[in-house]
Amino acid sequence: MNRFHGSTLLSLAAILVMWVNPAFAAQEGTVVASAVIVPAQVTELGFMTSALIKEIPVKEGEQVQAGQTLAALDVPELEYAVVMAEAALRSALGEEKVQSYRRIKDRRNGKVFFDVVPPEVREIAHADVLQTQAELEIAQATLSQTILVAPHAGTITSISVLPDEYVEQNQIVITLATLNNLQLETTDLSERDITKVKKGAPVNIFIEAMNENFSGKVIGISPIANTVGGDVVFKVTVAFDKQPQNLLWGMTAEVTIEE
Numbered sequence: 001m002n003r004f005h006g007s008t009l010l011s012l013a014a015i016l017v018m019w020v021n022p023a024f025a026a027q028e029g030t031v032v033a034s035a036v037i038v039p040a041q042v043t044e045l046g047f048m049t050s051a052l053i054k055e056i057p058v059k060e061g062e063q064v065q066a067g068q069t070l071a072a073l074d075v076p077e078l079e080y081a082v083v084m085a086e087a088a089l090r091s092a093l094g095e096e097k098v099q100s101y102r103r104i105k106d107r108r109n110g111k112v113f114f115d116v117v118p119p120e121v122r123e124i125a126h127a128d129v130l131q132t133q134a135e136l137e138i139a140q141a142t143l144s145q146t147i148l149v150a151p152h153a154g155t156i157t158s159i160s161v162l163p164d165e166y167v168e169q170n171q172i173v174i175t176l177a178t179l180n181n182l183q184l185e186t187t188d189l190s191e192r193d194i195t196k197v198k199k200g201a202p203v204n205i206f207i208e209a210m211n212e213n214f215s216g217k218v219i220g221i222s223p224i225a226n227t228v229g230g231d232v233v234f235k236v237t238v239a240f241d242k243q244p245q246n247l248l249w250g251m252t253a254e255v256t257i258e259e
Helices: 002-020 076-101 119-144
Strands: 030-039 042-046 051-055 069-073 103-108 111-116 147-149 154-159 172-177 182-186 202-207 212-228 231-240 252-258
Antiparallel strands (some): 030 182, 042 172
């Protein structure tokens, strides 16, 4: 009976130690943490001005390339400003050309001469060209702010507006994510363990939804802590050596990082 109570007490003591210090349960020389699958790049896009949506030529789930048009605002006054600036530039260029060929009739010593216009006249014409070029560039830049283009290749994960809907300045319209390049971010790696983690360290990744292990490495360590449920935690980013198929944004995992 005494032997039974003794072994029971020892087992309870071991369980208590593991409960007080979860790292005791991990393999020596490793750090274990929970993680979530996230895209390597997520970009929330909006306009720098307020107006009605003219068109959205993409749809959710569509893969797009960098520079592809995602949405445009209905701004006829800005389009007209560009047309007028282009016309002004053509006129200024024409005037500059005319002044370069223009001749002025002059009589000297009883003879008629046709001299080129004074240099200051040609300089004024050239200055007008430069000014109209600058005005066109400003008009084009202003118009470009009403066209939303993809800053990088990715998948359209959400569209929050419809054509003919009014949007405010800096309102999030489209979310773009690199779903073909997913990685992991830890959610509960404590301040006790962060000092043991090094960039480039090998990582074993257990994806719960797949019930399978994969390999990876640490590619980033946040220099700033977060507080989760009263605990101080640090985000560590892990990249797969080879991304698994059927992996989805938001899946959970357990990562075992070698010290």
